[in-house]
Amino acid sequence: MDRLLSGRRVLVVEDEMLVLIMIEDMLADLGCKSVTSGATVEKAVALINAQVFDVAILDMNLNRNDSHAVADALAARGIPFVYSTGNTRHGSRDGYSDRPVLKKPFKYEELVAILTRLTSNWHRSSDHIVCGSGASLCGSVPDKLCCAQP
Secondary structure, three states: OOOOOOOOEEEEOOHHHHHHHHHHHHHHHOOOOOEEEEHHHHHHHHHHHHHHOOEEEEEEEEOOOOOOOHHHHOOOOOOOOEEOOOOOOOOOOOOOOOOOEEEOOOOOOOOOOHHHHHHOOOOOOOOOEEEEEOOOOOOOOOOOOOOEOO
């Protein structure tokens, strides 16, 4: 049986090393092909511009800086993402209030539930990704997954 993120490339934007290690371990258990991380807005945007990701986990607050520019870069490339935050308020989600939020510290089961919902319209057709529910692949980058709803 395929694991939830089998063969997927995940970007984790997180500035706390212990939290990052926890997330990386969880993603490995879910079958990720690769996990790439960035701890600053600048690094995350550079990674998004240089690499291809299937999904991202984005800390709302990076070293006391709002991560909105990262959310903009992810959205511009059609990369589905989930916010993670230790804050009780989610005020920095302007324009992205429809994105799921993981409240830190979160459990493995919570991550699985949100990623399952986020990736629910993915399914495999041999080694190619096909979007469900009338969604279509985004962008012109080969081997890129982005299931955008019409």
